[in-house]
Amino acid sequence: MLIKFFIKPRKGVLDPQGRAVAESLKSLGFNDVKDVKVGKYIEVYIEDKEKDKALEEAKEMAKKALVNDLIEDYEIEVVEVR
Amino acid sequence: MLIKFFIKPRKGVLDPQGRAVAESLKSLGFNDVKDVKVGKYIEVYIEDKEKDKALEEAKEMAKKALVNDLIEDYEIEVVEVR
Numbered sequence: 001m002l003i004k005f006f007i008k009p010r011k012g013v014l015d016p017q018g019r020a021v022a023e024s025l026k027s028l029g030f031n032d033v034k035d036v037k038v039g040k041y042i043e044v045y046i047e048d049k050e051k052d053k054a055l056e057e058a059k060e061m062a063k064k065a066l067v068n069d070l071i072e073d074y075e076i077e078v079v080e081v082r
Numbered sequence: 083m084l085i086k087f088f089i090k091p092r093k094g095v096l097d098p099q100g101r102a103v104a105e106s107l108k109s110l111g112f113n114d115v116k117d118v119k120v121g122k123y124i125e126v127y128i129e130d131k132e133k134d135k136a137l138e139e140a141k142e143m144a145k146k147a148l149v150n151d152l153i154e155d156y157e158i159e160v161v162e163v164r
Contacts, residue, residue, distance in 0.1 A: 021126075022126075025147055028147055030128075030142075032128045032139075036126050038124050039122070041088045041089060042103065042118065045115070045117040046114045064110050
C-alpha cells in the first residue's frame with residue numbers, strides 16, 4: 001500500500017525556495033509565472049491494510065514526523081498498489 | 083491556473099532522505115513501513131490558458147529548471163483554479 005504526502009508552506013509563510021524558483025523560471029523566459037510554492041512530496045510504502053486504517057496511520061505519521069504543523073499544510077492520498 | 087509537479091528520486095537511485103525518514107518512522111512505532119521516497123512537491127501558478135498549452139509549458143519547466151533528469155522522475159497535474 002502506498003501513502004502519498006503533499007506538503008507545502010502554509011499561505012502567508014515566507015517561502016524563499018518558492019521565490020527563488022519563480023525568479024529562475026522567469027529568467028528562463030516563463031513570463032506568465034505568478035507564484036511558486038516549493039514543498040515535499042513523500043511516498044511511504046506500508047503493509048496492506050484497510051484504507052481507513054491506512055489513512056489514520058498516515059495522519060499520525062504527518063503529525064509525529066513528516067509535517068511541521070506551525071508552518072506547513074498537507075494533503076494525503078492512500079493508493080492500493082497491485 | 084495551477085501546475086502541480088510531483089518529483090521523486092528515480093528507482094534504484096540512492097535516497098538517503100527516504101532512508102532517514104523510514105528509520106525515524108519505525109523508531110516512532112510505525113513498524114509496517116516498507117520503504118520511503120522523499121522528493122519535491124512544487125506548485126506553479128501561471129496566467130490562465132488552454133490546458134494542453136499549460137501542459138506543454140509545464141514539461142518545458144520540468145526539463146529546463148525543476149527536474150534533474152538523470153536521477154529524478156516526475157508527474158505533472160494541471161488544475162484550473164476558479
